[in-house]
Amino acid sequence: MxxxxxxxxxxxxxxxxxxxxxxxxxxxxxxxxxxxxxxxxxxxxxxxxxxxxxxxxxxxxxxxxxxxxxxxxxxxxxxxxxxxxxxxxSQAQVFPDYIPKPLITDYEEACSIKELSPKASATLSRRCLQGMIRDFWKISKPRLVDEINAIEDKVDPLTWKSIDAIRKIGNIGAHMEKDINLIIDVDPNEAQMLIELIELLFNEWYINRFEREERLNKIIGISKSKEVDKAEKK
Ligand SMILES: [Zn+2]
Incomplete structure (x- = not known):
């Protein structure tokens, strides 16, 4: 092979x-x-x-x-x-447990049901996307489309482009303004694109924030131990 x-x-x-x-x-x-x-x-x-x-x-x-x-x-x-x-x-990736459990559960279920029912998968992904915007950006509006619009000036431009691109796809786009629990007809490719968007946002938002905080805390830790060293040498 x-x-x-x-x-x-x-x-x-x-x-x-x-x-x-x-x-x-x-x-x-x-x-x-x-x-x-x-x-x-x-x-x-x-x-x-x-x-x-x-x-x-x-x-x-x-x-x-x-x-x-x-x-x-x-x-x-x-x-x-x-x-x-x-x-x-399922092809679900394993994400760290500092990402809220309900988001991970929606994502994993969206992956596992993608082939069998793209509709159900897309519904779970949209719910996951809404959950992420509410948890991460603390923005809560009745419609997903309003929540997405509200983060436009907060997120990195490239990330915004990928969210925006998904909104323009067929039925997903056509139903963004509807209730997230409304089941819409999508094909497996559309369901897959939503899953990939969720994976991208887990990385861009939660994992980046965590790793950034970890790096900063490390630097603060180093500078603190240097201060202690200095104080002890005096
Ligand atoms: Zn491995």
């Missing part, structure tokens, strides 16, 4: 996956049936980061055809029909 780059869903580190950390097996559906031959792949990947070392299991099903390929007959895969993240059972 060709080595590929991948982000581990447990520890969020990027690494190159080679043969040592990868195992794949395939089985074929060859019984005559209404929708022709299929191939099913099971794929194990073990995270090469020694501090993590956890495994993921994914399954893929393809259309396949027993075909003559020049010198022999073999199965040649066609279209990918479905893909399942079995372990962990």
């Amino acid at each position: 060709k080595p590929f780059k991948r982000k581990c869903p447990y520890c969020n580190t990027y690494s190159t996956i080679k043969d040592d950390n990868f195992h794949q097996s395939v089985t074929y559906l060859t019984i005559e049936n209404a929708s022709k031959d299929k191939s099913l792949y099971n794929e194990f990947i073990v995270c090469p980061n020694p501090d993590c070392n956890k495994y993921t299991l994914t399954a893929y099903i393809f259309d396949t055809k027993y075909t003559y390929t020049g010198n022999r007959y073999e199965y040649v895969d066609g279209k990918l029909l479905k893909e399942w993240n079995l372990i962990p059972n």
